[in-house]
Amino acid sequence: MTESQQLLLVIALIYLSDCLLWAHARAIAFVSTFGKKGRWKQPSSLLGNPNGGVIVAHPFPPLGRVFVCRPWPVSFSPAGAFSYVAQAVNSDERCEQPERCVRYEDIQSVRTRSKEVRINDVVFFRADSEPLAESIAGLTDKLRRLPLEERAATIDATLATAFDEKAAGRRVEAFEDACTRLRLFCNGLFIFIFLAGPSLVWFFGWTWCWAPLLLVLLSAAAVIATEYYQAHRMLYPNEPGNRRVQTAAMCLNPLGAIRARDALSRHLLALHHPLAAARVLCDDASFRDFARRALLDLHFPLRPVCRAASADANDIERWFRERLRETADAFVRRAGFDPVELIEADPPEEKSSRTYCPRCQRQYERAAGDCAICGWSLMEWCILPREA
Ligand SMILES: [Zn+2]
Numbered sequence: 001m002t003e004s005q006q007l008l009l010v011i012a013l014i015y016l017s018d019c020l021l022w023a024h025a026r027a028i029a030f031v032s033t034f035g036k037k038g039r040w041k042q043p044s045s046l047l048g049n050p051n052g053g054v055i056v057a058h059p060f061p062p063l064g065r066v067f068v069c070r071p072w073p074v075s076f077s078p079a080g081a082f083s084y085v086a087q088a089v090n091s092d093e094r095c096e097q098p099e100r101c102v103r104y105e106d107i108q109s110v111r112t113r114s115k116e117v118r119i120n121d122v123v124f125f126r127a128d129s130e131p132l133a134e135s136i137a138g139l140t141d142k143l144r145r146l147p148l149e150e151r152a153a154t155i156d157a158t159l160a161t162a163f164d165e166k167a168a169g170r171r172v173e174a175f176e177d178a179c180t181r182l183r184l185f186c187n188g189l190f191i192f193i194f195l196a197g198p199s200l201v202w203f204f205g206w207t208w209c210w211a212p213l214l215l216v217l218l219s220a221a222a223v224i225a226t227e228y229y230q231a232h233r234m235l236y237p238n239e240p241g242n243r244r245v246q247t248a249a250m251c252l253n254p255l256g257a258i259r260a261r262d263a264l265s266r267h268l269l270a271l272h273h274p275l276a277a278a279r280v281l282c283d284d285a286s287f288r289d290f291a292r293r294a295l296l297d298l299h300f301p302l303r304p305v306c307r308a309a310s311a312d313a314n315d316i317e318r319w320f321r322e323r324l325r326e327t328a329d330a331f332v333r334r335a336g337f338d339p340v341e342l343i344e345a346d347p348p349e350e351k352s353s354r355t356y357c358p359r360c361q362r363q364y365e366r367a368a369g370d371c372a373i374c375g376w377s378l379m380e381w382c383i384l385p386r387e388a
Pocket of ligand 1: 361374375
């Protein structure tokens, strides 16, 4: 392998590493090629740990897009807030959560510091995006100032906003409008780095090419960084600090600049529930598949549902989970699917299958007992046994 080929290989490996996005274990990603509805994905369990994993973006032109959503990470009730939720759509085990419970009357201050939400100057929750941290802090602060009888309606309104698929759709449209030129520049830079540049070096040699190539590379990165800055200002008007850091990084790293659209799209729907995002970004079959997983998780949460010792924490978690389940059922119904039908058991896979777990749908030959994974009591099929 020549030195030029080795250099190209190193550049390709660095670029591929820019296509790997780290996401929280509870996050749902929507990855698609350009102009198409995509499928939902969960972070890789092979390239990850119990708290998160890797999502792979499309590395080749037309580069596609990646959105990452996370179910609401804090339970709220009219009594207080608890930084824990029972949902574990992606996994057979629940990832670590701060599990801090606070009653509204005990709150003196709610602040954010970058992605941290601090209540009474103690970390209450650490979000994976600044808008999510701001949103949780804003809701907590609002609820503590409201009279008790108005809090439930406020929480319901917040859930309704998270499930507003029309608002999510408008946000995706705004992203596409803001990125029209950026998409062309990012694809152009990819073609320049991996096709045009190496071809020029092959024809004319490094001695003649390195200076003009470097000039074009840095100019292209600067143009992309400028486009990124303008699009970011439109889509995330309240995040000037993040915008400046990312823009500077793109000027210095032309390979990272190719992925500028990922940096813009990634947290675009952070305040929306993954079900609303799935309705906008997935085709019907993929939405149905995800809705089934999400509803099974809400109707049959992983056991034990909540290990908190305090009665307050248990009450807040239960209140919020029931509200969330009702909202999700209503959303799925509006989308044209019957929630009851959606969470019906799969048919028996074997003639010997006698029971199934209502949560994970694993099938057992035992007549009774608990699921070894989820802890749910095994159920029998209504019509037994029928051919698979
Ligand atoms: Zn199970």
